[in-house]
Amino acid sequence: MTQAAGIVSVLTDFGIRDPFVGVMKAVMLSIDRDLRLVDLAHGARAQDLVEGEFFLSTSHRFFPTGTVHLVVVDPGVGTERKAIVAQTSAGWFVAPDNGVLECILGDARVRAVDVARHALTPLSRTFHGRDVFAPVAARLASGQLCFDDVGPEHGPVRLESSSIDSAGDEISGAVVSVDHFGNLITNIPGVEAARLAEPIVRLGGREVALRSTYGNVQSGTLVAVVNAYETVEVAVRNGSAAAVLSLAHGAPVAVRSGA
Amino acid sequence: MTQAAGIVSVLTDFGIRDPFVGVMKAVMLSIDRDLRLVDLAHGARAQDLVEGEFFLSTSHRFFPTGTVHLVVVDPGVGTERKAIVAQTSAGWFVAPDNGVLECILGDARVRAVDVARHALTPLSRTFHGRDVFAPVAARLASGQLCFDDVGPEHGPVRLESSSIDSAGDEISGAVVSVDHFGNLITNIPGVEAARLAEPIVRLGGREVALRSTYGNVQSGTLVAVVNAYETVEVAVRNGSAAAVLSLAHGAPVAVRSGA
Amino acid sequence: MTQAAGIVSVLTDFGIRDPFVGVMKAVMLSIDRDLRLVDLAHGARAQDLVEGEFFLSTSHRFFPTGTVHLVVVDPGVGTERKAIVAQTSAGWFVAPDNGVLECILGDARVRAVDVARHALTPLSRTFHGRDVFAPVAARLASGQLCFDDVGPEHGPVRLESSSIDSAGDEISGAVVSVDHFGNLITNIPGVEAARLAEPIVRLGGREVALRSTYGNVQSGTLVAVVNAYETVEVAVRNGSAAAVLSLAHGAPVAVRSGA
Numbered sequence: 001m002t003q004a005a006g007i008v009s010v011l012t013d014f015g016i017r018d019p020f021v022g023v024m025k026a027v028m029l030s031i032d033r034d035l036r037l038v039d040l041a042h043g044a045r046a047q048d049l050v051e052g053e054f055f056l057s058t059s060h061r062f063f064p065t066g067t068v069h070l071v072v073v074d075p076g077v078g079t080e081r082k083a084i085v086a087q088t089s090a091g092w093f094v095a096p097d098n099g100v101l102e103c104i105l106g107d108a109r110v111r112a113v114d115v116a117r118h119a120l121t122p123l124s125r126t127f128h129g130r131d132v133f134a135p136v137a138a139r140l141a142s143g144q145l146c147f148d149d150v151g152p153e154h155g156p157v158r159l160e161s162s163s164i165d166s167a168g169d170e171i172s173g174a175v176v177s178v179d180h181f182g183n184l185i186t187n188i189p190g191v192e193a194a195r196l197a198e199p200i201v202r203l204g205g206r207e208v209a210l211r212s213t214y215g216n217v218q219s220g221t222l223v224a225v226v227n228a229y230e231t232v233e234v235a236v237r238n239g240s241a242a243a244v245l246s247l248a249h250g251a252p253v254a255v256r257s258g259a
Numbered sequence: 260m261t262q263a264a265g266i267v268s269v270l271t272d273f274g275i276r277d278p279f280v281g282v283m284k285a286v287m288l289s290i291d292r293d294l295r296l297v298d299l300a301h302g303a304r305a306q307d308l309v310e311g312e313f314f315l316s317t318s319h320r321f322f323p324t325g326t327v328h329l330v331v332v333d334p335g336v337g338t339e340r341k342a343i344v345a346q347t348s349a350g351w352f353v354a355p356d357n358g359v360l361e362c363i364l365g366d367a368r369v370r371a372v373d374v375a376r377h378a379l380t381p382l383s384r385t386f387h388g389r390d391v392f393a394p395v396a397a398r399l400a401s402g403q404l405c406f407d408d409v410g411p412e413h414g415p416v417r418l419e420s421s422s423i424d425s426a427g428d429e430i431s432g433a434v435v436s437v438d439h440f441g442n443l444i445t446n447i448p449g450v451e452a453a454r455l456a457e458p459i460v461r462l463g464g465r466e467v468a469l470r471s472t473y474g475n476v477q478s479g480t481l482v483a484v485v486n487a488y489e490t491v492e493v494a495v496r497n498g499s500a501a502a503v504l505s506l507a508h509g510a511p512v513a514v515r516s517g518a
Numbered sequence: 519m520t521q522a523a524g525i526v527s528v529l530t531d532f533g534i535r536d537p538f539v540g541v542m543k544a545v546m547l548s549i550d551r552d553l554r555l556v557d558l559a560h561g562a563r564a565q566d567l568v569e570g571e572f573f574l575s576t577s578h579r580f581f582p583t584g585t586v587h588l589v590v591v592d593p594g595v596g597t598e599r600k601a602i603v604a605q606t607s608a609g610w611f612v613a614p615d616n617g618v619l620e621c622i623l624g625d626a627r628v629r630a631v632d633v634a635r636h637a638l639t640p641l642s643r644t645f646h647g648r649d650v651f652a653p654v655a656a657r658l659a660s661g662q663l664c665f666d667d668v669g670p671e672h673g674p675v676r677l678e679s680s681s682i683d684s685a686g687d688e689i690s691g692a693v694v695s696v697d698h699f700g701n702l703i704t705n706i707p708g709v710e711a712a713r714l715a716e717p718i719v720r721l722g723g724r725e726v727a728l729r730s731t732y733g734n735v736q737s738g739t740l741v742a743v744v745n746a747y748e749t750v751e752v753a754v755r756n757g758s759a760a761a762v763l764s765l766a767h768g769a770p771v772a773v774r775s776g777a
Contacts, residue, residue, distance in 0.1 A: 043535025
């Protein structure tokens with residue numbers, strides 16, 4: 001069995017202007033003052049499960065084994081959706097049962113949180129990040145709660161929309177994130193694109209050849225690269241591709257061979 | 260006597276683009292490398308004492324007993340306003356003497372900071388967060404400074420504008436915060452609104468029935484709920500009420516019975 | 519020899535909406551779970567070496583001796599630019615070799631990072647913050663890597679554009695940062711301006727007298743002060759000078775005597 005490492009990574013769509021993330025940390029430190037709390041990101045688009053799942057899927061493997069990943073992108077708060085904990089060989093993932101953990105569900109055991117036992121009281125209707133997810137994550141990370149005591153086994157909701165489609169010589173996907181620099185980040189794996197001869201990326205009515213690095217083009221020029229997420233990305237060197245192409249989340253993208 | 264827990268919560272209106280919060284943390288770690296420093300929020304509206312006080316009033320009770328709360332919303336920096344420390348049974352609160360600590364002053368003992376003894380030298384005229392508040396908070400949190408040595412007892416400035424008014428069957432208040440999602444957050448306590456039969460919230464020329472949760476309405480619809488701050492909030496499910504109603508901080512709000 | 523303090527300060531232009539900073543921290547905690555990781559700032563303008571260098575130059579001295587400063591403002595990622603470590607009596611500075619460390623290079627010994635030895639594998643072409651800079655910083659901070667083993671001695675790239683010019687009775691400089699409040703922050707040292715009799719600051723076609731503090735003018739009025747960076751700054755009391763004057767990074771500024 002993996003041992004809890006005393007580390008909680010925190011991924012939300014709360015932004016950082018409000019005290020919501022800070023209060024979740026307060027709750028966790030009240031349970032164990034010695035926990036290491038690491039902000040993974042709080043800027044996922046509000047209630048965008050696809051972007052939240054993408055951030056998690058491309059980031060979680062860099063954390064130490066035994067980390068607890070606390071993920072709160074929760075458009076269904078106040079409905080009957082369950083809170084779940086997924087256990088893998090890498091650690092634990094605490095989140096609403098809405099598909100945001102899709103990337104790790106294939107290899108995971110999943111339990112629904114017994115809210116009556118584990119939540120803060122009184123339980124609010126609008127902030128389960130504070131009242132349910134944070135206390136469960138903190139108790140798992142500190143070793144005060146073991147996975148088998150979380151609640152009953154549960155078949156989790158799956159997320160369908162983030163898949164890509166390979167038909168013939170073309171791979172179809174979508175923009176799943178637009179980063180701080182305006183880079184358009186797709187869900188098409190670089191390794192898939194690299195199987196095509198002289199790959200060409202098409203989006204927003206433009207075609208852009210896939211290069212090995214930003215440095216291959218002049219400043220201000222469109223370029224497609226395999227990014228640090230290991231997916232295809234369209235950028236403008238020293239500029240914003242989102243602004244130049246007027247594209248945002250969900251824009252369709254295709255990669256074909258230019259040979 | 261409460262023992263210092265070695266934890267400092269940090270609440271400012273500095274935003275996070277600049278190194279101001281980072282430098283305050285550097286000063287605190289230079290005093291005690293083992294302090295736990297927790298960002299409560301840095302996105303309070305610039306120099307908005309009402310929003311800063313609201314963030315503190317609704318959040319501080321989630322921290323461990325013995326926490327030092329460092330609050331820097333300081334429109335009067337460079338004037339003669341005092342720096343103060345307030346002590347309650349929960350811990351300590353370090354802030355400018357401008358009312359931003361209103362929520363805890365009722366039960367607190369208050370001392371003015373002896374700046375000549377406790378500030379960094381040279382003392383700047385524009386950044387007392389770094390030069391006065393951070394070193395005092397760090398020394399209190401680490402046990403190097405006890406409350407009685409902070410400076411002389413002091414009658415603090417009080418904040419008047421955040422109060423609500425109950426006249427007859429109507430409760431009047433205001434929007435005190437607009438969160439990351441565009442939810443309009445008022446200072447009207449949910450427990451007060453719940454005393455009315457079938458409560459109706461009026462703001463921006465619209466009337467919205469108070470519901471128990473977002474999940475009671477369709478996506479895109481206005482809804483009023485009691486939020487995680489335990490106050491009345493007007494939201495658009497999966498949208499932005501601030502955009503839909505074109506309202507911001509200070510907008511008047513009333514709750515009446517619809518029965 | 520300075521001892522590593524187990525502290526890493528992190529300065530980037532990544533913003534905080536994406537998981538890039540969080541993943542760098544994950545890499546560092548995987549190397550040493552006990553490191554103290556402190557966000558200095560992540561809001562430097564994208565790929566703006568002048569603002570990044572300004573943030574570092576005005577902030578690093580507040581950290582404890584033995585801190586490792588990790589600085590990732592890296593417009594040349596994917597080109598042949600080197601990664602470097604600079605050692606001073608205060609600690610270590612890990613960054614791309616592009617001049618962003620200008621402020622400390624005068625007194626530093628500099629080595630180029632032996633990337634083949636020290637980077638994560640596989641090494642991406644787009645995110646050396648994660649793959650090169652974070653692991654080197656974490657190993658230095660934890661004492662697992664000593665400076666002499668970083669790589670060969672190296673003559674670093676210098677940054678020229680951030681200098682000021684004193685001709686006759688006038689000091690010329692530029693706006694190098696615009697903070698969260700809209701204050702226009704220049705690179706003209708307050709101590710230089712103070713040598714002039716009755717100094718007057720000129721920018722954007724306006725002239726503003728240098729005062730000792732914001733408190734000297736009415737709300738809504740332009741004022742020039744020496745700020746917490748110890749440089750000349752033009753502000754609007756309780757407002758935004760950037761908005762009022764329609765000025766941004768790079769705007770020319772001069773200070774002359776008004777006597």
